Amino acid sequence: MQVAEKSATVTGAYNFLVRRDDLSSAMVAGAEIPQLQPGQALLRIERYAMTGNTLSYAASADQLGFWEFFPAPDGWGRVPSWGYAEVVESLHPEFKAGERIFGYMPMSSHLVITVSAPSAKTVSDGSRHRAHLPAVYNLYHRDPLRNEDQRNRRSLLEPVFLMSFVMDDDIKEHGEYGAKSILIISASSKTSLGLAYLLKRRNAGEVVGLTGAANVEFTRSTGFYDRVVSYDEIGALAALESVVSVDMSGNEDILRQVHEVLGDKLKRSFLVGITHWGGRMLSAVPGDVAEGEEAASMPGPKPQFAFGPDYVRDRVGAWGQEVFQERVDRASTDFVAGSSQWMDVAYVDGAEATLATYGKLVAGKIHPSQGMIVRP
The missing domain is CATH 3.90.180.10 (Medium-chain alcohol dehydrogenases, catalytic domain)
Structure with missing residues (x-):
């Protein structure tokens, strides 16, 4: 019963x-x-x-x-x-x-x-x-x-900064994949800003942001990017010599344009987030390239889906939970505290x-x- x-x-x-x-x-x-x-x-x-x-x-x-x-x-x-x-x-x-x-x-x-x-x-x-x-x-x-403001900023930034941290760590571990520029798509998103902050802080290469025209001024004002380009100026990316792309948007049309402009200049293409909900979205499963004929037909390297928990698991396994958390906390402290500026x-x-x-x-x-x- x-x-x-x-x-x-x-x-x-x-x-x-x-x-x-x-x-x-x-x-x-x-x-x-x-x-x-x-x-x-x-x-x-x-x-x-x-x-x-x-x-x-x-x-x-x-x-x-x-x-x-x-x-x-x-x-x-x-x-x-x-x-x-x-x-x-x-x-x-x-x-x-x-x-x-x-x-x-x-x-x-x-x-x-x-x-x-x-x-x-x-x-x-x-x-x-x-x-x-x-x-x-x-x-x-x-x-x-923590006080009221600290609780708010932790809620807004620390969880997404975790993804920023592991992406930066992967790019660093692989020597920027031999690229001179790191392109971040949907550059005004909070995860993108965290990644740009980390890349800029360690002089990883030229940090380029791609965002909507209405967000260009704000994105530049943060000081985290060396260059900010709007979506309607994607053709300007052709001047870049070699690139790692980190796409936070998940928008198929934007990523296709990036791949068509850069082609073999792309050393790696990561899919991380889906900030542009409502457009044609790229789908993927952890560890795989984006699914579907659209992604498969893009010039250059196939987009690779980056699943945050897998990166966290690998680094916790290598460093231990306590060391991992200490490194994340140390990296995030100034970013979160400085967010009051933007x-x-x-x-x-x-x-x-x-x-x-x-x-x-x-x-x-x-x-x-x-x-x-x-x-x-």
């Missing part, structure tokens, strides 16, 4: 849901919180970031399993993001109510986790449905000390405002100088 799982009503609890077959369609639905079992904890999500990375998670969720972290009704998905939560109730002796943690959160008001491997600095979610998913997303950092934080309070802001994000109407923090 199967016993139905009990649930509890938490006033104001909700999930932000998007249609998996149409990411522009979203709604807010009331949420029932399951009754806690021994070892579980209930989190009230305090804040999370809404960025282009949010759309990258949603657009690649079917291929990369991101919908599986936070189950939703059939046809709908709970989009992952990064932020802070407070422990409301805990049935684990080493994880107390009142603690604050940082990590992978759904666009929701609450989350139940199964507390696993608690240490002085971290705790993992050992829920059965997450066990087969990349460990980097199941790890939460116990973080009681990024303002704007709050989004409540479910209805979240819906409206998500619509602007999908429509590409949030300026890259704005960092949107949702407070459910």
Whole structure:
């Protein structure tokens, strides 16, 4: 005999849901919180970031399993993001109510986790449905000390900076693949800015940004790029001698133009993000070249999909978790602190405002100088 799982009503609890077959369609639905079992904890999500990375998670969720972290009704998905939560109730002796943690959160008001491997600095979610998913997303950092602005900037920048860090490390490890220039497509995105910052800091070569005309001035103003080119001036890239391309946009038309202009000058072509949701998208699976005849027919090297968790796993395996985290933290400190020079934080309070802001994000109407923090 199967016993139905009990649930509890938490006033104001909700999930932000998007249609998996149409990411522009979203709604807010009331949420029932399951009754806690021994070892579980209930989190009230305090804040999370809404960025282009949010759309990258949603657009690649079917291929990369991101919908599986936070189950939703059939046809709908709970989009992952990064932020802070407070422990409301805990049935684990080493994880107390009142603690604050940082990590992978759904666009929701609450989350139940199964507390696993608690240490002085971290705790993992050992829920059965997450066990087969990349460990980097199941790890939460116990973080009681940061102030309001630090929590906001950490939510907005540190998770995407992790991808910036491992991409820079790969490019450095391979001697820039013999290229004199590193081209970053969708150069105004926060992951792109982090990568450009790291490349510029170590004089990796000429750092070239490719972005929309409306974002050229902002992208130049950060000081992270040696040259910034708009999408309608892609032909100017022909002057480059040898190039590694890192595409954060996922837009097939833009990447094809880059490949046609550069051809054999391209030493490597990486696919990293999907910031340009809504155009013709390139699809891929970790470790493979982009799928489809469109990618296969591009001149130059075939685009290679770079899956962040694989890079993190390899470096943690080589360096150990503690050394890896120390290196990431050391690299990110100045970048995050210095973001006050080029990024303002704007709050989004409540479910209805979240819906409206998500619509602007999908429509590409949030300026890259704005960092949107949702407070459910």
